[in-house]
Amino acid sequence: MKFFVLGHRADNPATTESPAAAAATVSYLARYVxxxxxxxxxxxxxxxxxxxxxxxLDRGVKLREADGWVQLRLRYRSASGMAEGTTAWLPETWTSPCTPPGP
Known part of the structure; x- marks a missing residue:
């Protein structure tokens, strides 16, 4: 017969990050030009x-990267008229990660 001890287990530590800290993290998949x-x-x-x-400020989701270039799928119609969902490649230095609005 096996007995199980309830409580904190070393192989499954409880998360120490607060919900506010998790909300303030940067998403490296969402990028803007x-x-x-x-x-x-x-x-x-x-x-x-x-x-x-x-x-x-045209925005998209990073799908993949290769040799310093990133492939973005546009989340909205671009300022130049490219349709939402269009994929295009840009040098990674021409994009930045999106951050949530601050308090």
Missing amino acids: NRDAVLARCGPGPNFAPAGHLFY
Whole structure:
């Protein structure tokens, strides 16, 4: 017969992060364009065909990255008219992680 001890277990520690701290964390998947009038590409590099222009504060979700480039899926219609859900590649330095609004 086995007996189980109730309480804190070392292999399953309780979380110590508060809900407020968890809400203030940065999402590295949600990104915005930090420059104006950048040429988005169909692939990860300058040799790929242009997909359109993105402008400052256009936002998307990072799908993947390769050789310093990130592929974004637009969350909204872009300022240049690219449709919501369109995917495009940008140099990673031209994007920044989205942060939640501060208090």
